[in-house]
Amino acid sequence: xxxxxxxxxxxxxxxxxxxxxxxxxxxxxxxxxxxxxxxxxxxxxxxxxxxxxxxxxxxxxxxxxxxxxxxxxxxxxxxxxxxxxxxxxxxxxxxxxxxxxxxxxxxxxxxxxxxxxxxxxxxxxxxxxxxxxxxxxxxxxxxxxxxxxxxxxxxxxxxxxxxxxxxxxxxxxxxxxxxxxxxxxxxxxxxxxxxxxxxxxxxxxxxxxxxxxxxxxxxxxxxxxxxxxxxxxxxxxxxxxxxxxxxxxxxxxxxxxxxxxxxxxxxxxxxxxxxxxxxxxxxxxxxxxxxxxxxxxxxxxxxxxxxxxxxxxxxxxxxxxxxxxxxxxxxxxxxxxxxxxxxxxxxxxxxxxxxxxxxxxxxxxxxxxxxxxxxxxxxxxxxxxxxxxxxxxxxxxxxxxxxxxxxxxxxxxxxxxxxxxxxxxxxxxxxxxxxxxxxxxxxxxxxxxxxx
Amino acid sequence: xxxxxxxxxxxxxxxxxxxxxxxxxxxxxxxxxxxxxxxxxxxxxxxxxxxxxxxxxxxxxxxxxxxxxxxxxxxxxxxxxxxxxxxxxxxxxxxxxxxxxxxxxxxxxxxxxxxxxxxxxxxxxxxxxxxxxxxxxxxxxxxxxxxxxxxxxxxxxxxxxxxxxxxxxxxxxxxxxxxxxxxxxxxxxxxxxxxxxxxxxxxxxxxxxxxxxxxxxxxxxxxxxxxxxxxxxxxxxxxxxxxxxxxxxxxxxxxxxxxxxxxxxxxxxxxxxxxxxxxxxxxxxxxxxxxxxxxxxxxxxxxxxxxxxxxxxxxxxxxxxxxxxxxxxxxxxxxxxxxxxxxxxxxxxxxxxxxxxxxxxxxxxxxxxxxxxxxxxxxxxxxxxxxxxxxxxxxxxxxxxxxxxxxxxxxxxxxxxxxxxxxxxxxxxxxxxxxxxxxxxxxxxxxxxxxx
Numbered sequence: 001x002x003x004x005x006x007x008x009x010x011x012x013x014x015x016x017x018x019x020x021x022x023x024x025x026x027x028x029x030x031x032x033x034x035x036x037x038x039x040x041x042x043x044x045x046x047x048x049x050x051x052x053x054x055x056x057x058x059x060x061x062x063x064x065x066x067x068x069x070x071x072x073x074x075x076x077x078x079x080x081x082x083x084x085x086x087x088x089x090x091x092x093x094x095x096x097x098x099x100x101x102x103x104x105x106x107x108x109x110x111x112x113x114x115x116x117x118x119x120x121x122x123x124x125x126x127x128x129x130x131x132x133x134x135x136x137x138x139x140x141x142x143x144x145x146x147x148x149x150x151x152x153x154x155x156x157x158x159x160x161x162x163x164x165x166x167x168x169x170x171x172x173x174x175x176x177x178x179x180x181x182x183x184x185x186x187x188x189x190x191x192x193x194x195x196x197x198x199x200x201x202x203x204x205x206x207x208x209x210x211x212x213x214x215x216x217x218x219x220x221x222x223x224x225x226x227x228x229x230x231x232x233x234x235x236x237x238x239x240x241x242x243x244x245x246x247x248x249x250x251x252x253x254x255x256x257x258x259x260x261x262x263x264x265x266x267x268x269x270x271x272x273x274x275x276x277x278x279x280x281x282x283x284x285x286x287x288x289x290x291x292x293x294x295x296x297x298x299x300x301x302x303x304x305x306x307x308x309x310x311x312x313x314x315x316x317x318x319x320x321x322x323x324x325x326x327x328x329x330x331x332x333x334x335x336x337x338x339x340x341x342x343x344x345x346x347x348x349x350x351x352x353x354x355x356x357x358x359x360x361x362x363x364x365x366x367x368x369x370x371x372x373x374x375x376x377x378x379x380x381x382x383x384x385x386x387x388x389x390x391x392x393x394x395x396x397x398x399x400x401x402x403x404x405x406x407x408x409x410x411x412x413x414x415x416x417x418x419x420x421x422x423x424x425x426x427x428x429x430x431x432x433x434x435x436x437x438x439x440x441x442x443x444x445x446x447x448x449x450x451x452x
Numbered sequence: 453x454x455x456x457x458x459x460x461x462x463x464x465x466x467x468x469x470x471x472x473x474x475x476x477x478x479x480x481x482x483x484x485x486x487x488x489x490x491x492x493x494x495x496x497x498x499x500x501x502x503x504x505x506x507x508x509x510x511x512x513x514x515x516x517x518x519x520x521x522x523x524x525x526x527x528x529x530x531x532x533x534x535x536x537x538x539x540x541x542x543x544x545x546x547x548x549x550x551x552x553x554x555x556x557x558x559x560x561x562x563x564x565x566x567x568x569x570x571x572x573x574x575x576x577x578x579x580x581x582x583x584x585x586x587x588x589x590x591x592x593x594x595x596x597x598x599x600x601x602x603x604x605x606x607x608x609x610x611x612x613x614x615x616x617x618x619x620x621x622x623x624x625x626x627x628x629x630x631x632x633x634x635x636x637x638x639x640x641x642x643x644x645x646x647x648x649x650x651x652x653x654x655x656x657x658x659x660x661x662x663x664x665x666x667x668x669x670x671x672x673x674x675x676x677x678x679x680x681x682x683x684x685x686x687x688x689x690x691x692x693x694x695x696x697x698x699x700x701x702x703x704x705x706x707x708x709x710x711x712x713x714x715x716x717x718x719x720x721x722x723x724x725x726x727x728x729x730x731x732x733x734x735x736x737x738x739x740x741x742x743x744x745x746x747x748x749x750x751x752x753x754x755x756x757x758x759x760x761x762x763x764x765x766x767x768x769x770x771x772x773x774x775x776x777x778x779x780x781x782x783x784x785x786x787x788x789x790x791x792x793x794x795x796x797x798x799x800x801x802x803x804x805x806x807x808x809x810x811x812x813x814x815x816x817x818x819x820x821x822x823x824x825x826x827x828x829x830x831x832x833x834x835x836x837x838x839x840x841x842x843x844x845x846x847x848x849x850x851x852x853x854x855x856x857x858x859x860x861x862x863x864x865x866x867x868x869x870x871x872x873x874x875x876x877x878x879x880x881x882x883x884x885x886x887x888x889x890x891x892x893x894x895x896x897x898x899x900x901x902x903x904x
Contacts, residue, residue: 031612031614032612035611035612035614036611036612159487159488159884160483160484160487160488162483162487162832162833162834162888164884197884198883199883355863355865357834380614381614382614382809382837382863384836384837385834385836411807411834411863413807413882413884413885413888414882414884414885417882430865430866430869431650431651432611432616432649432865432866433865433866436614436865
C-alpha cells in the first residue's frame with residue numbers, strides 16, 4: 001500500500017512537473033515572440049500620433065473606431081464587429097483662467113476644465129478665492145463665506161502611498177464633487193489642485209459629476225505648482241480668479257465599441273481582454289488607455305502567430321467611453337446578457353503601459369488561489385503581485401453578472417504624473433514595458449483558456 | 453512540559469511578531485520620510501544640470517567632488533573626506549564618421565568613439581566595410597578579407613531576456629574586444645552596433661580594452677537604426693567608412709572619491725552605501741550613476757532625520773572612476789585593508805534610478821537567507837526579488853576581502869535605451885522611482901545595522 005501510494009505521489013508530481021514545464025516553455029515562447037515581434041508599440045505610435053486624443057463624440061474617436069477594426073483584422077481576428085453604444089458628447093472649447101493679485105493686473109493660469117463640467121457660456125465669471133485643504137475644513141466653512149466666491153480645493157495628492165492609485169483614490173472625491181459642493185454654499189465656480197503625483201504646472205482633467213440638487217457651476221483644475229503658488233499668495237493678500245469657458249455637455253450620439261475575436265475550438269465560452277479606446281481630449285491618450293488597446297490586440301495576434309489552439313473564444317474589446325460615462329462597458333454587459341453569452345473570464349489593461357508587476361482579481365477565492373498557484377510561472381517575468389482587489393472599470397457590468405474579472409497591475413509610479421494631461425503622449429511609453437504587459441496578459445489567458 | 457513548551461513557543465512568536473511589527477513601522481517611517489521629504493531628486497537635478505556629465509579627469513568631475521562633499525555635510529554626515537585616487541584621463545575631442553555609398557558622396561553618421569579608444573590622431577582613415585553578425589562569424593573570416601578594411605560588428609542586443617542586464621552582458625564582449633579583434637586581422641578600425649535595447653539613432657559609448665599584442669586601432673559605436681541601415685546598404689553595394697577622431701588616453705591624474713559617514717554608537721564596524729560619481733562624457737550621467745549617488749546620500753540624511761540610532765558606522769562612498777578603470781573602488785578596498793577597517797556590509801546602486809524590485813547579493817548562504825527572511829517587510833514596497841547573484845562593480849575589492857556585498861535591483865526595462873548616451877539626462881528620471889530606490893536601501897541598511 002505504501003509503495004502504491006509512493007508511486008501514485010511520484011507519478012502525480014511528475015505529471016505536475018511536466019505540466020509546469022510545458023507551461024513554462026509556453027510562457028517563454030509568448031515572451032520571446034512579443035518582445036521580438038510585438039506590434040503593440042508601433043500600433044500605439046500610429047494611434048497616438050496619427051489619430052491623437054479621442055474623446056467620446058469627437059471625430060478622432062470615430063477614426064479610432066475604424067483604426068481598431070482594421071488592426072484587429074490584421075492581427076488575425078476571425079471576426080470583427082462594432083457594437084452600438086450611445087455616448088455622451090462633452091466638448092471643451094476655448095477656456096481661460098486668470099488671476100489678479102495685489103498689483104491689479106490679470107495674469108493667465110494654465111488650467112483645464114474638468115470633464116463633464118459646464119462652462120461659463122463664454123462669459124467672464126470672477127470671484128474672490130476661498131482656499132480649503134480638505135472636505136472637513138470646507139464643511140465647517142459658513143455658507144456666507146463661500147457665497148459669491150471661488151472655492152479652491154487645495155487637497156494634496158498623498159505621496160506616502162507606495163501604490164499611487166491609493167493616492168489617486170484618496171483625492172478623487174475632490175475632482176468629482178468640487179463643483180456641487182461649491183454650488184451648495186452659493187460659490188461661483190470651483191478650482192481644484194490637480195490629482196497629480198508630480199510637482200509641475202500641468203493641469204489634470206478627468207471626470208466630475210453634478211449633484212442634481214444644485215446649480216451646475218464650472219469646475220477646473222490647475223497644476224500642483226500653480227496651486228502652491230496660489231496658496232502662497234493667499235497667505236498675504238486677497239486674490240480674484242476669473243474664468244471664461246465654453247465647455248459643456250452637448251447631448252448624446254450613437255457610436256461604437258470595437259470587438260474582434262478568435263473562435264475557440266471547444267465551445268463558445270468567451271475570454272475577454274480589453275482596454276478603452278476613448279481618451280480625454282488632451283495629450284494623446286497613450287498610457288490612458290492606448291496602451292491597454294494595443295496590448296489587448298497583441299494577445300490576439302500572439303495566439304494566432306504561435307498557433308495556440310485556444311479552446312475558448314478569445315475576444316478583444318476596445319470599449320467606448322470609459323472616461324466619461326462607461327457606456328461602452330455597460331452596453332457590452334447588456335449585450336452579453338441579451339445574447340446569453342457565457343463569459344469565462346475578463347481582464348482589462350487600464351493602468352498605463354508600464355512594466356507589469358501583478359494581476360488584480362475580483363472572483364471567488366478558489367479561482368484566486370488557482371491563479372496564485374501559477375505565481376512561479378510568472379515570477380521570471382517580474383510578475384509577483386496577486387494581491388489586488390479590483391478590476392477594470394469597463395468590466396464592472398460583467399463582474400456584476402458573476403464573471404471573474406481582473407486587471408493588469410503595472411508599476412504605478414509614473415502614471416499620475418501624466419494621467420489625463422497634455423503630457424500623456426507616446427514618448428512617455430517605453431517599448432519593452434508596454435510589450436511586457438502584453439506578455440503577462442497573454443500568459444494569463446493561455447493558462448485560463450487551458451485550465452478553466 | 454507541553455504547557456511550558458507551548459508558552460515558550462507563544463512568547464517567542466509574540467516576540468517575533470512584535471519585532472516584525474516594530475520593523476514594519478520603521479519601514480513605513482523611512483518610506484514616508486523619503487517619499488515626502490527626500491532630497492535625492494532635487495540634488496540630482498543640481499548635479500546633472502549644473503555640473504552635467506563628469507568623466508574622470510575632467511574639470512566637471514572635480515566640481516562633482518566638491519559638490520558631493522557639500523551635499524554629504526548638508527545631509528548631516530559627522531565626517532566627510534576625500535580619498536585620493538589616481539585616475540586615467542581619457543579625452544574624446546572632435547570626431548566624425550562618414551559613409552560613402554554607390555553615389556560617391558560622403559554623408560555623416562552619428563557616432564561615439566568607445567571609451568578608452570585611441571583615435572585617428574585627427575587624420576582621415578577610411579576603408580571598405582566588412583560586416584559580421586557574431587564572433588563566430590568573424591573568427592571564420594580569413595585575415596585577407598579583413599586586412600585594410602573596417603570591421604562592422606552588427607551583433608544585436610537580445611530583446612528576449614526579461615532582465616535587460618542579461619542582454620547587455622551578452623553583447624558587451626563586442627564593445628570590449630572589437631578593436632583588438634579587428635587589429636589582429638589587420639583591419640583599420642572597428643565599428644560596433646550600440647549595446648542598446650532601443651531602436652534609434654543614438655550611439656552608446658562605454659569602456660573598451662586593448663589586447664597589448666595588437667596595434668591600438670580605433671573603435672566606435674553607431675546607433676541601432678544606423679546599424680540596420682548600414683546592413684541594408686551592404687546587401688547591394690560596397691560601402692566605405694571614413695573616421696576622423698582625436699580621442700585617446702592622456703595619462704593619469706590625482707583625483708578623489710568622496711566619503712561621508714555617521715558614526716555608529718556601538719562600534720566602528722562600517723556599513724557602506726554607494727554609487728559612482730563619475731560618468732561618461734555624454735548626456736548628464738543621470739541614471740548612470742547620479743541616481744546611485746543621490747540615493748546613497750538620502751540614506752544618510754534619513755538616518756539623521758529620523759534619529760535612527762545606528763549601532764555601526766554608516767558610510768556613503770561616492771566612488772571615482774567606475775566607468776573606465778574602477779580605480780576608486782580599488783583605492784577604497786586598499787585603504788580599508790591598510791586601515792584595518794572591518795566592513796559589515798556594502799551595497800551599491802548602479803543600475804539606474806528606476807523603481808526598485810529587489811536586492812542582489814554576494815555573500816554566504818546564511819546571510820542571504822537571513823535577508824530573504826525579511827522579504828515580507830519589503831513586499832509592500834514592491835521589492836520582492838532576492839534572487840540576484842552580483843553586486844556593484846565598485847564593491848568587488850571589498851567582496852574579494854570577504855565583505856558581504858549587494859546591489860540594488862531596479863526595474864531594468866528602460867536602462868539600456870539610454871545607458872552611456874547623450875539621452876541619459878535628468879528628465880529621464882522619475883522622482884518617485886528614484887526615491888523608492890533610496891527607501892529600499894535605507895530599509896535594508898536599517899535591518900542590517902540592527903541585526904548583524
